[in-house]
Amino acid sequence: MLSTAIIIFREVLEAALIIGIVAAATRGVPGRGYWLVAGVMAGLLGAGVVALFANSIAEMASGVGQEVFNAIVLGIAVVMLAWHNIWMTSHGAELAAHARSVGNDISDGLSECSVLLVIVGMAVLREGSEATLFLYGIATSEGAGTMSMLSGGMVGLLVGAAVGYTLYAGLLRVPMRWFFTVTGLLILFLAAGMASRAAHFLIQADLLPSLAEPIWDTSGILSQQSIFGSLLHILVGYEDRPAGMQMVFYFTALISIWIGMKWVARSAKPALKKVLSSEHG
C-alpha cells in the first residue's frame, strides 16, 4: 500500500503543483475556477483514453510513440504557459488595478480560460495516464491487494493535492505588489523545465542528439530523486545530470518567453495608461 501511495503521490504532485501555480496566477480572471475544474476533468478523461490506447501509441513512430506523445503534450503545455504569461503581461496590471473595460474583458477572459483548461488538462493527462497504467499493472498482478492498492492510491492522491493546495494558498499570501511578478516567474521556469523534459523524451527516442550528457553531475549534492530535488525539478527544471540538448531547450524557452513578455509590456504601457486615465479622469 505504501509503495502505491508513494508512486501515485509523485504523479499527482507534479500536476497539483502546476494547477496550484496556474490557479494562483489566474487570480482575478472571471470564472476561472470552473475552467480549472473542467481542465482537471478533461485531463482525467484523456488519461483514461490514453491508457486505453497505450498500446497503439507505444507502437506509433517505430516504437517510440510514447516518447513522442509525451514530448508533444509537454510542448503544448510550454506554448500554453508562454501564452498565459504574455497575456498576463498586458492584462495583469489591469486585473490588479481593477481597471477593466467590460467588452474586451469577456472575450479576453474566455481565451485565457481556455488556455488555462489546456494547461491543466495536459498536466493531468500526462500524470494521469502514467498513474492509470501503473494502477492497472498492479491491479492485474496482485489480485488480492486491490483494497490496499486503492487506499494507497487515495492517500497518495490526497497528499499530493494537499501540497498543491498549500502552494496555491501560500502564493495568495504574497503581497499584491509582487504577486503577478512571482507567479509570472514561477510559470516562466515551469515552462522552461517542461521544454527541457520534452527534449529529454526526444533524446530517449533518438530523435534528438543529446549533445554531451551529462553536462554536470550533481546527483551527489542534490539528487533529482530526493524530495527537495524533485520539487526543484518540477518547479524550476533542475536536473542532476542534464544533457546538453536539454539545456538548449531550457534556455531557448526561458529567453523567448521572457522576450515575448517584455515586448508586450512595452506596447501595452500606452494602452494601460489610457485605460487608467479614463477610469480616474
Add this chain to the structure above:
Amino acid sequence: MKYLLSVFMFISSLAMAAEPVEPEYVLVIKDHKFEPEEITIPAGKKIKLKIVNKDSTPEEFHSDDLKREKVILGNKSGFTFIGPLTPGRYKFMGEFHESTAKGVVIVK
C-alpha cells in the same frame, strides 16, 4: 486537432527516417524479473536496448542512473536508447514490481 495530428506525424516520420546503427541489446521481463539482471555495454557508445515483456501485465523500465523511464505493456516489447555513458554501474528496475524486478547495466 488536425494541426496536432500533422505535428505528430511529422515527428513520427523523423523517427522512421532514422536508420538504426546502434548495436542492440535485449532485456526480457519474466515473472516480474529481468533476464539478464546484468548487461554489459561498451563505454562511450549509444546503444539500443530492446525490452521484451513476457508477462501479461505492464511493467515500467525505470532507471534514475540512466535517466530512462518507459512503460512496456504486457506481452509487448519496446526499446529505448542509452548512452554514450562513462564506465560504471547503472541500476535499473521495474517500477511496478520494485521488489523483484531489478538489474544493473555495467559500462566498461
